[in-house]
Amino acid sequence: MANYEYLAEIEKYGRDNKIPILLDESLDYIENILKEKRPKRILEIGTAIGFSALCFSKFLAEDGRIDTIEIESLRVEQAIDNIAKVGVQDKIRVIEGDALDILPYLQEVYDVVFIDAAKGKYNEFFEHALRLTKPGSIIIADNVLYKGYVLSDYNKHKQRTAVNKLREFIDLVLNNPKLDAKLIEIGDGLIVANVK
Numbered sequence: 001m002a003n004y005e006y007l008a009e010i011e012k013y014g015r016d017n018k019i020p021i022l023l024d025e026s027l028d029y030i031e032n033i034l035k036e037k038r039p040k041r042i043l044e045i046g047t048a049i050g051f052s053a054l055c056f057s058k059f060l061a062e063d064g065r066i067d068t069i070e071i072e073s074l075r076v077e078q079a080i081d082n083i084a085k086v087g088v089q090d091k092i093r094v095i096e097g098d099a100l101d102i103l104p105y106l107q108e109v110y111d112v113v114f115i116d117a118a119k120g121k122y123n124e125f126f127e128h129a130l131r132l133t134k135p136g137s138i139i140i141a142d143n144v145l146y147k148g149y150v151l152s153d154y155n156k157h158k159q160r161t162a163v164n165k166l167r168e169f170i171d172l173v174l175n176n177p178k179l180d181a182k183l184i185e186i187g188d189g190l191i192v193a194n195v196k
């Protein structure tokens with residue numbers, strides 16, 4: 001039996017330790033999509049400590065499952081512990097490694113893909129997401145506005161590459177004829193793309 005009471009503790013740990021877990025308003029927005037969709041299969045790229053995957057698991061179809069990929073071993077361990085605490089090990093599988101190494105091996109079709117990892121790789125992640133979805137699936141990407149830098153004329157050297165890549169990513173997604181996509185200016189910026 002799942003015990004979602006631990007979620008508040010996991011969220012507090014994430015926020016207190018500056019782990020970039022989903023912001024409240026983005027989480028609310030995505031949860032509303034999931035409530036309606038009740039997906040059977042979710043793929044997440046960027047697990048961190050498992051917070052978002054745990055939140056999403058509440059809205060899975062009865063026999064639904066989540067695959068989530070994380071590159072950092074410590075976070076993988078924390079996510080596995082958190083998932084066990086909540087008691088949903090049968091619903092969430094954490095896969096350790098660089099998503100770009102793992103995604104080519106995935107062959108399932110997912111109802112929802114959530115991209116929430118290295119900003120400079122969103123184009124590559126998205127290509128895999130397109131391959132792993134079908135008409136009716138939804139692809140969501142978080143942090144696409146990168147603290148507002150993407151929509152401003154901010155051009156500081158350190159962030160410039162990521163900002164340019166995110167601008168290119170947003171443009172490609174919004175103009176892809178196979179998608180019905182929108183940019184949602186909440187939290188750190190979400191792309192929500194329905195596969196046609």
Ligand SMILES: C[S@@+](CC[C@H](N)C(=O)[O-])C[C@H]1O[C@@H](n2cnc3c(N)ncnc32)[C@H](O)[C@@H]1O
Pocket residue numbers: 020021022045046047048049050051052053069070071072075097098099100116117118121
């Ligand atoms: C924004 S956090 C994920 C937050 C999580 N989705 C949540 O809301 O609870 C991004 C995570 O992606 C991981 N990451 C970054 N690049 C990655 C890659 N290439 N493959 C897999 N994970 C990656 C980071 O280590 C980090 O834990």
